[in-house]
Amino acid sequence: MKNVVLQGVYIVGMHHWGRRELEVDVNHFCGQENDNPYDKNAIAVFSDTEMRHKVGYLRKEDAARLKNVYRHITGKCYLKA
Numbered sequence: 001m002k003n004v005v006l007q008g009v010y011i012v013g014m015h016h017w018g019r020r021e022l023e024v025d026v027n028h029f030c031g032q033e034n035d036n037p038y039d040k041n042a043i044a045v046f047s048d049t050e051m052r053h054k055v056g057y058l059r060k061e062d063a064a065r066l067k068n069v070y071r072h073i074t075g076k077c078y079l080k081a
Contacts (some may be wrong), residue, residue: 011045014056030077032070041067045079061081
C-alpha cells in the first residue's frame, strides 16, 4: 500500500499538545511510535509532513486495530477531520 486515508477514528491527548480540535479539511499525518512506553501500538498524529509537530494520538483501540494494516504502508498515512 502506498498511501492510506483514515476515517472514523478518534484523536486523544490533544490538550497535551496545545490544541483542542483538528482543523477541518486539512491533511494530518500519522506515524507509529514503537518506543512509546504506554502503548506498544501507539500511532501519533502530526500537523506537518515532516512529522515534527505532534497534535495527539489515535485512540488506543483504533491504533490496535490498525496495527496489521499499518505495517504494509510504504507512503504517508493521512487523516482528515
